[in-house]
Amino acid sequence: MTPVPRPALDTVPLYVPKPPVARADGTSHRLFLNENPYPPLPSVLAEVARAARVAHHYPEIMPGDLVAALAARLGVPESDVVTGPGSVGIYQQIAQAVLEPGDEVVYAWPSFEAYPIVARIAGARAVEVPLRDGAHDLAAMAARVTDRTRLVFLCEPNNPTGTSVRPADLEAFLAAVPSSVLVVLDEAYHEFSDSGVDGVALYRDHPNVVVLRTFSKAYGLAGLRVGYGVAHPVISAALRKCAVPCGVNGIAVRAAIASLAVEDELFARVDGIVRERDALRVALAERGVPVLPSETNFLWLPLGPRAAPVAATLEAAGLMARLYPGEGIRLTVGTPEANARVVTVLEDALVRA
Incomplete structure (x- = not known):
């Protein structure tokens, strides 16, 4: 066999x-x-070239310089910042840290294609809620939350439809979801949006909110795979335990830090x-x-x-x-x-x- x-x-x-x-x-x-x-940008490419000279060395297990730069940029404690090889890498950390077989994961559909994959690999039940007019139906999503729900994924703005929700509607949704349910707010396209939704502000007021962002889109580093998130200490510590050691390579770290300097x-x-x-x-x-x-x-x-x-x-x-x-x-x-x-x-x- x-x-x-x-x-x-x-x-x-x-x-x-x-x-x-x-x-x-x-x-x-x-x-x-x-x-x-x-x-x-040329200044970022120059930093990539410098970092490549020491590519024979392992990067840090956790990219301390990048975490410090992001914490300063966002005005959050370094302990609350997590990193991964793209946002998808952090999704895998979240599933490992939170989900048990039989748990439920609620998300809109169609939305980011990683959601059903992350849920099913963990043995969780995917609960898909149809979009309404191409946007998240937050009231319907809240109604699908049960005592088996452990995670809610929100892609804001939504991929693939590009739509956004109103900040007041998102606040009402968070008020309706039990505080024991982790709400993952994926803001991969945050820099392109003027919807008024700010996940970092929401994380400050809601301990069950995790915010994910990326250097792949606005910063133009998709090929280097750098994602990051912000979560309260109990969750951020769990995510770091589940992270692949040295998961963000040294060239990517230096490129991300250089990009923050030329925003x-x-x-x-x-x-x-x-x-x-x-x-x-x-x-x-x-x-x-x-x-x-x-x-x-x-x-x-x-x-x-x-x-x-x-x-x-x-x-x-x-x-x-x-x-x-x-x-x-x-x-x-x-x-x-x-x-x-x-x-x-x-x-x-x-x-x-």
């Missing part, structure tokens, strides 16, 4: 990345992973992406393309059954978007060149779809 994996894994999909399509003219655009279209330049880029996002949405809407308002660096096109043929047309034109079969297309905001091409191709695609 050979070793057999845990039965819980039978319900977990295996991620098989789709290879990018290369066009003969070399004009392919990656618009499917919500990456920043611009490379790290003015980076956030000027973010402002430019937001302007491009809003202009792209207006251009698509004027051409009859269904598109939701967005508080992120991407747009959601609720195309339903038309999504697959439209995505195929985009791909043939060198525009790699994220297809949700039967639901819609998530389209990352790219460079001005890429966005202009999107408008032209989508206008033609929807005529033929």
Whole structure:
């Protein structure tokens, strides 16, 4: 008899990345992973080069310098800051620290695709609550919380729809959820949003709130995998116990710290992406393309059954978007060149779809 994996894994999909399509003219655009279209700033790249010279050394078990820089930036105790290889790494720490088989995890759907994977790997029951008009239905989510609920995941703004909730509605939701339930507020797109929601402020008032953020999106370090979170000491200590030692590599640590030092330049880029996002949405809407308002660096096109043929047309034109079969297309905001091409191709695609 050979070793057999845990039965819980039978319900977990295996991620098989789709290879990018290369066009003969070399004009392919990656618009499917919500990456920043611009490379790290020169000052950050210089720090990456310096850090690479000591890549033969292990990094710190926990990145103390980065934790100190983040604590100072956010105005929180260093003991409350946790780190991981992207936000997903911290999600795994949360599941290990909190979930037992049979526990329930409540989240909206569609939302961040890690949620059902994290829940099922832990042997927990995933409780999916449909979005309403593309946004979190917080009242319905609160109603699904039971005495078996251990975790609630909130992607704010939501991925893949780009929508946000009102701060007052989120406060009411937190008041309705028992204090024994851990609410994980994922703010991966926080820097692109002007919704008024501030997870760090909520964490200060609610000991059961964990806030996650990342250097992957606004800071343009997706390839280096640096995520961080803020939680009260009982939870943050548990998450550190479950973290992979040296999980954030030394090059990533130095790049993240360098990025914090040049936020003015980076956030000027973010402002430019937001302007491009809003202009792209207006251009698509004027051409009859269904598109939701967005508080992120991407747009959601609720195309339903038309999504697959439209995505195929985009791909043939060198525009790699994220297809949700039967639901819609998530389209990352790219460079001005890429966005202009999107408008032209989508206008033609929807005529033929």
